[in-house]
Amino acid sequence: MELFVSDIHGNYETFARILRNTPEGTHLHMVGDIYDRGPEPDKVMDALAAWPNLDIQWGNHDVLWMGAALGQPGSVAHAVRICARYGNLSILEDTYGIDLGPLRSFALETYADDPCVAFGLKGNPDLSPEELDATIKIQKAMAFIVAFISLGLGILFTLKPELAGNVKPGIQFVIVMAYMLIASYFNPGMNTRDLIDAIEQGARGIPLVCVACATAGIVLGAVSLTGIGGKLVGFVISFAGNMPLLALILVMLIATLLGMGLPTTGAYILAAALGAPILVKLGFPPIAAHMFVFYYAIISNITPPVALAAYAASSIADSNPNKTGFQAMQLGFLAYVVPFAFCYDPGLLIQGSWAQIGWALISGTGAVFAFAGMWMGYLKTPLNLLMRVLLAVSGVLCLTVWPATTVTGLVILIAVYFLSLKK
Secondary structure (H helix, E strand, O other), rough: EEEOOOOOOOOOHHHHHHHOOOOOOOEEEOOOOOOOOOOOHHHHHHHHHOOEEEEEEHHHHHHHHHHHOOOOOOHHHHHHHHHHHHOHHHHHHHHHHOOOOOHHHHHHOOEEEEEEEHOOOOOOOOOHHHHHHHHHHHHHHHHHHHHHHHHHHHHHHHHHHHHHHOOOOHHHHHHHHHHHHHHHHOOOOOOOOHHHHHHHHHHHHHHHHHHHHHHHHHHHHHHHHHHHHHHHHHHHHHHHOOOHHHHHHHHHHHHHHHOOOOOHHHHHHHHHHHHHHHHOOOOOHHHHHHHHHHHHHHHHHHOOOOHHHHHHHHHHOOOHHHHHHHHHHOOOHHHHHHHHHHHHOHHHHHOOHHHHHHHHHHHHHHHHHHHHHHHEEEEOEEEEEEEHHHHHHHHHHHHOOOOHHHHHHHHHHHHHHHHHHOO
16 A cells, blocks of 8 residues: 655644555655644654655655755755744754854844734744744744845855856846845834836946946057056156155056046056055055056046045035035045055055054044044034144054154143143
8 A cells, every 4th residue: 555645844743644544564655744733743753764665755844954054054044934824843953953043133133113014924823922022923923034135145146156056147146136135124113115126227227337338448459459557667766766655646546537427446457456466566465556546546426626525425415516625635535544544554455464564543533533624624513723734644644654653642632632622
């Protein structure tokens, strides 16, 4: 005799009743989905292990738990979510000894004021009001974790198609978007229309980036074919001579001019292709060279006369574009100074020993406060001209590479701060 059984889903009472009514010697065919949802899947597996004559065809729910047992993050998150949905978290805690305390604390804190009405439990689990509330909130937390893991896997499979196996890119996209749409539907702070609008806006913005990158590619091709890149490197180095600071100023001007009118990606590509090799040739670290040209390529968006970002802001504020641009330059003054510090103090880029990094953090923070107070003319109280001049001196000293001058700059900053308190 043969008996085919499927979709037990961990319901041991039902399965035990089936076995009691099955004659001995019967060949048992388990056709998928032994695990999931039910409260006692471990007992189902014990009963199967004791049955002398059977074969098993694993189902998708079984594979999910196998993946979770192997530590696959998406499977783990999904298994926890389903246990929460059916009020069976005790399987994980009592049967498998998994501590869900941190997850429970996270869910209760994150959704403290959220009734999570869309995440009611399936069936009628025997839970106290406190356990019911915690389980519902855990289910919502895990739903979002599953959505974001799926999104991450979708991006990974897109970038590394060889990892996707037989899952086609179109299916990946559908899976990811389905999870995100479901998550947005159940989140009171987000609706499906908002998500679709965001996708539409992103799609509209992609051609602009593509055009900018394509244009940058054309320019880079011209640079490569004409050899102007090498000539520019030679010109700057010969003009600057043994003065790296002058070379930095020239590269600053080049990066700023090249970045005018371009979005972030295109501006950086152009500036990096023409400006970074000059600084590397002069002996500056590659990361400092690239951060230097990156900063100035982006700052070009607030640098008159082009200042695209300032022009966009002026149209919103209905203000004079040039005044808005110069105000943006004033507010972003430190962005014009910090790239020079990158080249002379690698600690600002988390390079070097912990002592160097810590000292760079202290000196950089001092420079930020000093320059900000100087430009705004205010610390705790309004500052007079002398105090602003002292803050300017303090900011410059803080950015130097010599510890003694940096300490002097910090002392001046502290002195001006306390003097401003007495006014």
